[in-house]
Amino acid sequence: MALKTGRGAEAPPFLVMDVIAAANARAATLPVDAPGILRMEVGQPGTGAPRGAAEAAIRALQAGAPLGYTEAFGIPSLRGRIARHYAEKYGVTVPASRIAVTVGASGAFPLAFLAAFDVGDRVAMAAPFYPPYANILTALGMVPQLLPCDASTRFQPTLAMLEKLDPLPDGLIVASPCNPAGTMLAPEDLSEIARWCHANGVRLVSDEIYHGLSYGTVAESTAVGFSDSAIVVNSFSKYFSMTGWRIGWLVLPEDLVRPVECLAQNMFISAPHVAQVAAEATFDCTEELEANKAAYARSRAALLAGLPAAGFNRIAQADGAFYLWCDVGHLTNDSLAFAARMLEGAGIAATPGVDFDRDRGSRFLRLSYCGPEAQMAQAPARLKAWLGR
Secondary structure, X not given: OOOOOOHHHHOOOOHHHHHHHHHHHHHHHOOOXXXXXXXXXXXXXXXXXXXXXXXXXXXXXXXXXXXXXXOOOOOHHHHHHHHHXXXXXXXXXXXXXXXXXXXXXXXXXXXXXXXXXXXXXXEEEEEOOOHHHHHHHHHOOOEEEEEEOOHHHOXXXXXXXXXXOOOOOOEEEEEOOOOOOOOOXXXXXXXXXXXXXXHOOOEEEEEOOOOOOEOOOOOOOOHHHOOOOOEEEEEOOOOOOOHHHOOEEEEOOHHHHHHHHHHHHHHOOOOOHHHHHHHHHHOXXXXXXHHHHHHHHHHHHHHHHHOHHHOOOOEOOOOEOOEEEEEOOOOOOOHHHHHHHHHHHXXXXXXXXXXXXXXXXXXXXXXXOOOOHXXXXXHHHHHHHHHOO
């Protein structure tokens, strides 16, 4: 007799992780003297944690202090430092009591969703979108409501789009800068959306994971500055280059502080203590982090200049993050197969668009440019040679 499986067993894959495995397998077959694989599939900075963060972790280990469980919401000094960050960067006062340190942003999303929504609740988001938004919501019994967006809305939801929804959703996820398109909401647009959500009882979840990584004229703004009911998700993985340390945070509205704390106590106990020590030190590593950002900016400029001649000439306006969302519909209508051929023929790993947009993603690829600068610069020539241009 077959045993029952739960809803979570039906979660679709996060395809970028499959691409990582395929790229690793391909790299293992290459001769020693062959050109390596250009890793443009994953949003993992090519730089490691800042030196100051690593040194703080080393000091903590050498001191022999017990690095055990912390409070569920993290060590008080780190929570206080994050609160200070909001005052310094945005001019917004956020009490440390509303800060929850989490096991990466990936650990923050289930906490936020479980505290804010019930089974069957509808949560709207722009498409294309970061795949785990929808996959986590679905696994928890909630319903993703996709809002098709394109270049005309800069791949972001608009207030007009939201006002047409009937019935209104229970929640809305926005991301600025967003993954995969790299576009941003202007402060006035985020303000309008945040205030509309608050006025209409729609819980806003603002993904601000890529804050610190913007290159255009659009300013970064935080939803906390516009709404007392919004949830903000952030992370030390992107600007702070600490992907493997698995450390992130939530800024919570007052009504969700205790519910999220109880969930965190039961689901995760706490984020890793040593990672919290390192994360606190990253706020003093601005010079190194800004140098990383400058390298991303140079890679971005080189790709935007070189990719059109290689046939990649339909690219979303990339204001921030470290991705290029490329419309390759003139080259393929099967981005999954195209990405596999590109890995084999050009030695470039990229993420197929179907990971981010199930209906229209077959004509898109996402290229990440946060890898080593010298490697990123090779991509246009490789693509040009592979495509025979």
